[in-house]
Structure formats: C-alpha cells, structure tokens
Amino acid sequence: MALLAAVALTTLLANGATRLRGVALAFLAVSLAANAIALSLTTLPQIAVLVSAGLVATTILYVAARDGDYGEDPGWRLWAATLIAAIATPAAFTSFRTITGEAPDLPLLGADSGNVIVQVAAFWLLSSGTAILVTARTAVRTSLGALLMVTGVQLLIRLAPGPQLAFTIGVAWLEVFIALTGAFLIVNERAVRE
Amino acid sequence: MSLPLTAPIALLAAMALVCFPVRKQVLLAAVLSLISLAAAAAMLLLAADGARTEVAGLTLHMTPLARLAGAALLGILAVLVADVWLDEPAYNFFPIALGVAAAVVAVLLLTDPLATYAVLLVALLLPVGSFTFQIHRNRSVDAAVRHFAFVALGGTIGLAALALAASLPRDQPQTTFVLLVVILYVAFALKLAVIPFHTHAALLARETPATALALYFGVLAPTTVIAFTEILTGSGLLPAIVQLGRVQQLLLGMGALSAVGGALLATGAPDPRRLVVYSVISGLGMALVGIGTFSGPGIVGGIAVALATGASAAQQLLAAGTLERRAAGGPVRAAAAPLAAAAFVAGGVGLIGAPPLVGFPGRFFVELIAYSFAEWLGVALVTATGLLLLAQLRMALSLFADGLPSWRPERRPVAGALGMLIFAALLAGGVAPDAFLRPIATFAEEFLRALRPL
Numbered sequence: 001m002a003l004l005a006a007v008a009l010t011t012l013l014a015n016g017a018t019r020l021r022g023v024a025l026a027f028l029a030v031s032l033a034a035n036a037i038a039l040s041l042t043t044l045p046q047i048a049v050l051v052s053a054g055l056v057a058t059t060i061l062y063v064a065a066r067d068g069d070y071g072e073d074p075g076w077r078l079w080a081a082t083l084i085a086a087i088a089t090p091a092a093f094t095s096f097r098t099i100t101g102e103a104p105d106l107p108l109l110g111a112d113s114g115n116v117i118v119q120v121a122a123f124w125l126l127s128s129g130t131a132i133l134v135t136a137r138t139a140v141r142t143s144l145g146a147l148l149m150v151t152g153v154q155l156l157i158r159l160a161p162g163p164q165l166a167f168t169i170g171v172a173w174l175e176v177f178i179a180l181t182g183a184f185l186i187v188n189e190r191a192v193r194e
Numbered sequence: 195m196s197l198p199l200t201a202p203i204a205l206l207a208a209m210a211l212v213c214f215p216v217r218k219q220v221l222l223a224a225v226l227s228l229i230s231l232a233a234a235a236a237m238l239l240l241a242a243d244g245a246r247t248e249v250a251g252l253t254l255h256m257t258p259l260a261r262l263a264g265a266a267l268l269g270i271l272a273v274l275v276a277d278v279w280l281d282e283p284a285y286n287f288f289p290i291a292l293g294v295a296a297a298v299v300a301v302l303l304l305t306d307p308l309a310t311y312a313v314l315l316v317a318l319l320l321p322v323g324s325f326t327f328q329i330h331r332n333r334s335v336d337a338a339v340r341h342f343a344f345v346a347l348g349g350t351i352g353l354a355a356l357a358l359a360a361s362l363p364r365d366q367p368q369t370t371f372v373l374l375v376v377i378l379y380v381a382f383a384l385k386l387a388v389i390p391f392h393t394h395a396a397l398l399a400r401e402t403p404a405t406a407l408a409l410y411f412g413v414l415a416p417t418t419v420i421a422f423t424e425i426l427t428g429s430g431l432l433p434a435i436v437q438l439g440r441v442q443q444l445l446l447g448m449g450a451l452s453a454v455g456g457a458l459l460a461t462g463a464p465d466p467r468r469l470v471v472y473s474v475i476s477g478l479g480m481a482l483v484g485i486g487t488f489s490g491p492g493i494v495g496g497i498a499v500a501l502a503t504g505a506s507a508a509q510q511l512l513a514a515g516t517l518e519r520r521a522a523g524g525p526v527r528a529a530a531a532p533l534a535a536a537a538f539v540a541g542g543v544g545l546i547g548a549p550p551l552v553g554f555p556g557r558f559f560v561e562l563i564a565y566s567f568a569e570w571l572g573v574a575l576v577t578a579t580g581l582l583l584l585a586q587l588r589m590a591l592s593l594f595a596d597g598l599p600s601w602r603p604e605r606r607p608v609a610g611a612l613g614m615l616i617f618a619a620l621l622a623g624g625v626a627p628d629a630f631l632r633p634i635a636t637f638a639e640e641f642l643r644a645l646r647p648l
Contacts, residue, residue, distance in 0.1 A: 096362065133347050146342070146347075146350065159357065161360060163250060166250040170308075181323075185326075188326050188335045191330075
C-alpha cells in the first residue's frame with residue numbers, strides 16, 4: 001500500500017510539473033516505484049532491463065529539454081487529469097479484476113498475495129496517462145502521458161502468462177522508443193516556436 | 195540450408211541502422227535500401243510454409259498470408275523508396291522505411307499477440323520522423339504530435355487489454371469480455387484513423403509529405419488490419435465474442451460508419467491527398483465490416499480490400515505529390531504532369547475496387563456477405579462504393595478541367611511510371627485472383643478454427 005501511495009504521489013508530481021526536466025525526473029520516480037510494486041513478480045534480469053529503460057527514457061527527455069525552463073504548464077489540466085484518474089481507476093479495477101470470493105489481504109508494507117496492488121497501480125497509471133494524453137497541448141505532456149501508460153502496461157504484462165523476459169525487453173524498447181519519438185517532437189516543436 | 199525467419203527482420207533492422215548515418219548521401223542510402231528490401235522479400239518468398247523460429251521464447255511462423263503480405267508490402271515500400279530517391283529527396287525517409295519494413299515483417303511472422311502488438315506500435319511510431327518537413331512553413335509538427343498521441347493512446351490501451359485478456363481466467367462475466375473487445379477495437383480504430391477517430395488524419399493529409407502519407411496509409415494501415423485479425427485469432431477472445439451478438443453488431447456498425455463516412459468526406463475533399471486519405475478510411479471501414487462478419491468470405495474480402503487499398507493509395511499519393519509540386523501552389527492540373535495524372539486516375543479505379551483489378555474480388559466478397567447479414571449493411575457498403583466512385587470522378591474531372599496540351603509524358607515521370615507499375619501488379623492480381631486470395635483463405639480457415647475451437 002505504501003508503494004501504491006508512492007506511485008500515486010510521483011504521478012501527481014509528474015502531472016503537475018511545469019518544466020520538462022522536472023517531468024523527466026518525476027517520471028523516473030514513477031518508474032522506480034512501479035518496478036518496486038511488482039518486485040515479487042519480477043526476476044533480476046527483468047528488473048535490470050526495466051530500470052535501464054526508465055533511466056534511458058528519463059535521460060532522453062532531460063537532454064531534449066536543453067535548459068531548465070522549457071516545459072508546459074498543465075494549469076487546470078492537472079486537476080482534470082487527477083479527477084479522471086481517480087474515477088477511472090476504481091471503475092477499471094472493478095471491471096477487470098479477477099472475480100474471487102476472497103477478500104484480498106493488503107499489507108501496508110510488502111507485496112500482496114493476489115497482486116491487487118499491482119493491478120490498481122497499473123490502472124492508475126493507465127488512466128492518468130490517458131487523461132494527460134487527451135488534455136495535452138504540446139509534445140511535452142503528450143510524451144509524459146504515453147510514458148505513464150506504457151509503465152502501466154509493463155505492470156499488467158507481468159501478470160500475463162508467456163515468455164516474460166522477451167515481453168519485458170519488448171516493452172522496455174517501446175518505452176525508450178516512445179521517449180525518443182517524444183523528444184524528437186519536443187525539439188521540433190521548440191524550433192517552430194522559437 | 196534454410197535461413198531462420200529472423201534473418202529478414204535482422205537484415206532490415208541492421209540496414210536501417212547502417213542507412214541512418216549515411217542518409218544524406220541519397221544515392222547510397224537509396225541503393226542500400228532497395229537491395230535490403232529486395233533481399234528481405236526474397237527471403238520471405240523462399241522460406242518454407244510452416245517454418246518456425248524460436249527467439250527468447252517467442253515463435254515466428256511462416257504462413258502463406260505472411261509471405262503474400264510481406265512481399266506485397268515490401269514491394270510498396272521499394273516503390274516509395276524509389277520515388278523518394280528519384281523524385282522527392284527526403285533523406286530521413288530511407289532508414290525509416292527500412293525500420294518500418296523490419297517491423298512489418300516481424301508483425302506478419304510473430305505468433306504471440308502481445309509481441310505482435312508491441313512491434314506494431316513501434317512500426318506506427320516510426321513514420322513520425324518522416325512526417326515533419328519544412329517545419330517553419332507548415333503545421334507538420336502539429337500533425338506529427340497528434341499522430342503520436344493517437345498511436346500512443348490506442349497502442350497502450352490495446353496492449354493493456356491484451357495483457358488483461360491473457361491474465362484473466364476464462365470464467366469471467368460476459369461484460370468483462372465485451373469491455374476488453376470494445377477497448378481492443380477502439381485501440382485499433384485509433385491507430386487506423388477510422389471514423390470517428392479520424393481527426394488527425396485530415397491534418398496529416400494537409401501537412402505531411404506525400405511519401406510519408408503513403409508510408410502510413412499504403413503500408414502501415416494494411417499491416418494494422420492484418421495484425422488486428424492475427425491478434426484476435428491468437429488472443430483467445432474470439433469464442434467469447436462470437437457468443438455476444440452485441441459485440442459483432444458494434445464491429446459491423448463502426449465499420450459501416452467508417453465506410454460510408456469516409457466515402458462522404460471523400461466526395462467533398464478539396465485536394466487529391468485528402469481524397470486519397472478519406473478513400474482509404476472508407477476502404478478500411480469496409481475491411482473491418484468484412485472481418486466483423488466472422489465468416490470465411492468476409493475475412494478473405496476484408497484482408498484483400500486492405501491490401502489492395504494500401505497499394506492503390508500509395509499509387510495515388512505519389513501521383514498527388516508530383517502533381518502538387520508541379521502545380522507550385524496553383525490549381526492542380528493534369529497538364530503539368532500527364533503521366534502522374536493518369537496514374538492518379540488509375541489508382542482511383544483501384545481504390546473503388548473496379549474489375550478487373552485485384553481489389554474487385556475482395557469488395558465483392560465483403561458486399562455479398564454484408565447483404566447476407568443485414569440488408570442495411572449491404573446497402574451501406576454499396577452506397578460507400580458509389581460515393582467513392584463519385585469522389586474519384588469529381589477529382590479526375592477537376593484534374594483534366596483545362597484539357598491536355600499534349601499526351602506526352604512530363605520530364606522525369608517517376609511517380610507516373612511507378613504508379614503504372616503498381617497498377618500492372620494490381621491488374622495481374624485481378625487476372626489471376628487465386629494466387630492472391632488463396633493465401634488469405636488459408637488464414638481465414640485458421641481464424642474460423644479459433645472462433646469455434648473443438
């Protein structure tokens with residue numbers, strides 16, 4: 001539960017940041033917290049790949065900012081995105097949660113046996129990312145929304161059966177690729193404005 | 195000794211990396227790109243049916259559909275590379291085209307739905323690099339950002355839906371599966387720009403280079419349709435879908451809306467590019483109706499329509515790009531480039547699916563099966579085809595409004611010649627439709643088996 005709170009708070013930080021470098025650092029915190037939440041489902045090589053992808057994506061966005069001032073002020077969009085995520089997360093959880101008669105055990109510290117926290121964190125990241133993407137005005141918040149969503153997908157994929165290391169490498173590549181595409185657009189957008 | 199199925203993907207990806215640093219030497223980059231595309235196509239054509247390769251727990255499987263679609267899409271990419279090299283130099287295009295080619299081949303060969311979807315997402319993001327062009331003079335960056343947003347949104351929610359579908363036990367309430375299928379469908383609709391998720395397509399059509407548009411609507415849109423059917427087949431959702439009439443009605447309704455809506459928008463299109471883009475949206479709607487019927491002829495027709503639409507769209511977009519450049523800001527007229535104008539009109543014939551071109555059997559199958567499902571569905575699709583015919587006629591009349599001073603081809607008739615090459619291929623496919631339709635029919639059998647497992 002404590003890590004779920006960390007994911008929520010770091011997402012809010014990233015969502016509220018007005019500077020791209022702040023967004024990049026807050027995203028790194030989201031990525032680390034999300035990986036920590038799913039630690040019990042993850043092998044060491046997977047963790048190495050995912051943490052590396054988070055670091056690379058953060059570095060790409062940090063470098064794309066070129067200085068500490070560039071960014072997008074979310075304004076009212078911060079509250080809209082938070083509200084949408086707060087409504088959509090429980091709705092998604094109740095719609096897609098595996099139906100069992102048992103009440104899940106949710107410890108304050110440590111992993112839960114039924115992966116409830118992993119699913120809630122994934123739905124929170126997906127709904128926050130969707131709200132940010134839909135309300136974004138520039139490539140800065142568009143990239144943030146996409147990266148948050150792919151972080152949520154990384155959590156859900158860990159619950160799916162199949163070759164987990166291959167999936168992890170694929171989604172890590174996707175995260176880096178989204179960061180690269182976002183950075184490319186951010187640099188071009190800035191060139192047009194200036 | 196046969197090559198592993200990873201060979202064409204590795205070759206194309208490696209050559210994309212090689213082409214990136216030398217991309218400003220247009221001749222070298224173009225020749226390397228064309229050789230790589232030809233070599234990859236040859237590898238696909240020579241690979242044995244049913245060949246399998248395992249990589250890190252993922253399986254690549256050669257099927258007749260993968261061979262047909264791979265060869266066709268790599269062929270269209272080669273035509274686009276040749277056009278960029280000879281007619282419209284844009285050095286970023288070469289590594290992007292090779293990257294797209296690698297991703298397209300991977301999408302066609304991979305069997306795991308999650309892996310297929312992730313690679314498709316990368317493929318759809320790659321053209322962003324070719325969309326931005328002369329950024330201070332147009333809104334191509336805005337168009338690229340919007341495309342990025344639509345693809346990222348559709349891509350990630352689709353991937354999440356697939357991951358959930360794989361992880362949930364089968365004893366879920368029906369509403370869970372309905373929701374997952376609806377989310378997956380919306381995810382693909384966002385990526386295909388079908389109505390009502392088409393708003394970014396209009397901006398793309400106005401602001402981005404014609405070759406980049408052809409890369410998206412000529413190569414990636416058909417790939418996405420094929421990936422949709424392959425992912426549905428492998429996701430395990432099909433048996434749940436077939437029990438829910440509402441889901442099928444939704445798929446058919448959305449497809450018909452896009453088919454008719456795209457055709458209506460095409461009739462009012464103010465320029466050749468938007469005509470092509472709206473015609474493609476209409477064609478994709480028809481393809482989705484075919485797939486949504488969950489019947490053999492519908493699936494064969496849907497995939498055939500998607501592939502034929504992609505080829506004709508690439509032909510028309512290359513011709514439209516040349517005609518616009520020769521018009522230099524004035525009205526687009528055939529007199530500036532008669533062969534390109536002829537290729538544009540011929541491409542229109544292909545987009546309508548008129549006989550004897552290869553697009554005809556696909557449209558015929560889908561319209562026939564649509565009538566057998568519901569009269570309104572058949573009427574909607576025939577209306578869409580009629581509207582497309584009107585739209586193409588209107589643009590053709592506008593192109594030839596001033597007549598032609600002579601029938602001599604323009605200087606450097608690259609788009610015209612390449613367009614005629616595509617037309618010849620579509621004609622050959624129409625004359626011998628069995629070679630084109632049989633591989634798709636083999637896949638349709640697999641789809642139907644997944645729909646009703648024993």
